Amino acid sequence: MLPKVNPTLTSSWKKLQQKSEELRNQSIVDHFEHGDRVQDYSLSFQNLYLDFSKNLLDDETITLLQDLARECKLDDAKEAFFTGEHINETEDRSVLHPALRSPRGEKLIVDGEDVNKAVWTVLDRMAAFVNDLTEGEWRGFDGERISDVVNIGIGGSDLGSVMVYEALTPYHSTGITCHFVSNIDGNQLHEVLQKVNPGRTLFVVSSKSFSTIETMTNARSARKWLLEHGAQKSDVAKHFVAVSTNEERVTEFGIDRKNMFEFWDWVGGRYSVSSAIGLPVMCAIGVNHFHEFLEGLHEMDEHFRRTPLADNIPVTLALIGIWYNNFMGAETEAIIPYYQYMHRFPAYFQQGNMESNGKSVDRTGAPVDYETGPIIWGEPGTNGQHAFFQLIHQGTKLIPCDFIGFAQSHHDAGDHHQILMANFFAQTEALMVGKSHEEVLNDLRKQGMSEEQVQFLAPYKEFSGDRPTNTILVKKLTPKSLGWLVAMYEHKIFTQGVIWNIFSFDQWGVELGKKLANNILSELGQDQSSGKHDPSTTNLLKKFNEWRS
Numbered sequence: 001m002l003p004k005v006n007p008t009l010t011s012s013w014k015k016l017q018q019k020s021e022e023l024r025n026q027s028i029v030d031h032f033e034h035g036d037r038v039q040d041y042s043l044s045f046q047n048l049y050l051d052f053s054k055n056l057l058d059d060e061t062i063t064l065l066q067d068l069a070r071e072c073k074l075d076d077a078k079e080a081f082f083t084g085e086h087i088n089e090t091e092d093r094s095v096l097h098p099a100l101r102s103p104r105g106e107k108l109i110v111d112g113e114d115v116n117k118a119v120w121t122v123l124d125r126m127a128a129f130v131n132d133l134t135e136g137e138w139r140g141f142d143g144e145r146i147s148d149v150v151n152i153g154i155g156g157s158d159l160g161s162v163m164v165y166e167a168l169t170p171y172h173s174t175g176i177t178c179h180f181v182s183n184i185d186g187n188q189l190h191e192v193l194q195k196v197n198p199g200r201t202l203f204v205v206s207s208k209s210f211s212t213i214e215t216m217t218n219a220r221s222a223r224k225w226l227l228e229h230g231a232q233k234s235d236v237a238k239h240f241v242a243v244s245t246n247e248e249r250v251t252e253f254g255i256d257r258k259n260m261f262e263f264w265d266w267v268g269g270r271y272s273v274s275s276a277i278g279l280p281v282m283c284a285i286g287v288n289h290f291h292e293f294l295e296g297l298h299e300m301d302e303h304f305r306r307t308p309l310a311d312n313i314p315v316t317l318a319l320i321g322i323w324y325n326n327f328m329g330a331e332t333e334a335i336i337p338y339y340q341y342m343h344r345f346p347a348y349f350q351q352g353n354m355e356s357n358g359k360s361v362d363r364t365g366a367p368v369d370y371e372t373g374p375i376i377w378g379e380p381g382t383n384g385q386h387a388f389f390q391l392i393h394q395g396t397k398l399i400p401c402d403f404i405g406f407a408q409s410h411h412d413a414g415d416h417h418q419i420l421m422a423n424f425f426a427q428t429e430a431l432m433v434g435k436s437h438e439e440v441l442n443d444l445r446k447q448g449m450s451e452e453q454v455q456f457l458a459p460y461k462e463f464s465g466d467r468p469t470n471t472i473l474v475k476k477l478t479p480k481s482l483g484w485l486v487a488m489y490e491h492k493i494f495t496q497g498v499i500w501n502i503f504s505f506d507q508w509g510v511e512l513g514k515k516l517a518n519n520i521l522s523e524l525g526q527d528q529s530s531g532k533h534d535p536s537t538t539n540l541l542k543k544f545n546e547w548r549s
């Protein structure tokens with residue numbers, strides 16, 4: 001069980017409120033005058049370096065935030081999590097994604113099951129399957145090797161695989177190309193099917209529940225397409241495998257049990273990329289690289305589990321997030337990777353954060369009267385600079401940002417990477433330092449403008465600065481370092497959920513949406529509305545039905 005502490009009733013919460021009044025109008029730059037801020041406000045983990053000095057906080061703030069974590073019993077919560085207690089209380093389940101990447105033989109018995117053994121049995125089956133594909137042991141209905149894998153899944157059964165597949169593009173080594181179909185919008189499936197050869201395509205139907213309407217509809221359409229393109233019913237087994245927790249539904253769909261890769265109800269969808277849900281990734285990067293990714297995840301799991309608060313990277317990020325979210329009035333956080341291969345990373349952690357901590361009832365069943373999960377968003381740099389950075393620099397909103405960059409590039413032709421990283425460093429500096437009225441006046445005068453023009457333009461060209469950032473600098477993007485980054489953010493989310501006293505591992509809000517869509521589905525194409533909707537929805541359904549015919 002997780003502790004149930006209302007964070008606002010702790011003594012550190014009240015002190016943090018006072019502290020925020022004191023710091024609100026101070027300048028981050030001034031804080032560099034005290035002590036060795038760069039040294040004191042940075043943490044290292046192997047070749048990952050976190051600089052959090054460009055934040056509006058001081059030593060006392062950090063101590064109080066760490067006290068808050070202690071008062072909310074973070075250590076007890078971590079222990080309950082890693083040892084398999086049913087911390088997902090509303091579904092009465094353990095939450096054990098760290099067990100998906102623990103080394104072979106590291107025994108963990110949960111609810112009478114040897115979890116490590118079960119995990120490695122599936123990982124070994126996945127490896128054997130990928131070897132069969134790449135060595136041509138597994139072939140399509142016309143005897144050809146498989147060249148394309150189409151993953152059909154949505155949410156946690158899609159975003160993680162897409163993100164890792166894209167991030168690890170330089171490690172694609174098997175000759176297999178992956179495609180991802182998630183949306184119920186048939187246009188997405190249509191476009192993918194245009195690109196692949198039926199005899200050489202394998203569909204991986206990924207769904208924890210095997211009942212999600214988007215995934216099941218896409219899977220049925222893909223099967224129909226295969227049968228219309230030369231395959232016989234008996235060939236379907238060569239072209240469809242499933243990743244799921246639900247054996248009954250998988251076999252009902254017509255996929256043989258031996259072509260199912262299982263995972264377990266203790267793996268949340270948005271934390272499942274290191275389970276069999278990562279099968280498409282393994283198909284593309286090969287078994288060894290996939291194992292390296294798991295090693296990276298495990299190393300960060302261990303860091304999070306065993307490192308004291310003050311040196312703990314996920315905890316530090318979580319506490320800084322809480323500082324801005326609960327004491328400084330920030331409503332959003334941006335994740336900005338300066339590496340194009342990482343372009344789906346913000347979207348992946350948008351689900352990770354917002355589905356986990358988008359909650360407003362605490363662990364005692366009472367409504368919360370404080371802020372919980374922030375809005376998470378982002379795009380890669382430098383593209384973002386030419387899109388939304390204007391608002392971060394000069395808008396009225398406070399938007400703390402995580403900048404993620406890599407010292408080495410995979411394709412360092414010419415000076416591309418130097419320019420990319422020059423922007424990376426320049427932005428965090430500019431966001432903090434800003435540009436004063438005096439500096440702007442000087443610049444404009446140097447350009448030879450009239451004093452009238454100078455005075456007119458100056459207010460628009462000033463930057464207040466004091467826009468906070470974390471810099472996460474990694475030596476190189478590899479399967480292992482990607483594992484560190486993924487586990488780092490997963491545990492940040494966990495830590496924040498513990499402190500906000502909410503359940504981070506259910507998603508009842510999304511479940512409701514699924515039911516409502518099913519109700520309306522039965523009415524589309526009907527002449528008469530059921531009359532069960534509000535006037536706006538009733539009218540929209542009428543309009544839609546008119547335009548459809």
Ligand code: F6P
Pocket residue numbers: 154155156157206207208209210211212215269270355507510511
């Ligand atoms: O979107 C809600 C959700 O329940 C996610 O949590 C999950 O990742 C996704 O749907 C897909 O569910 P499934 O894997 O069961 O198809």
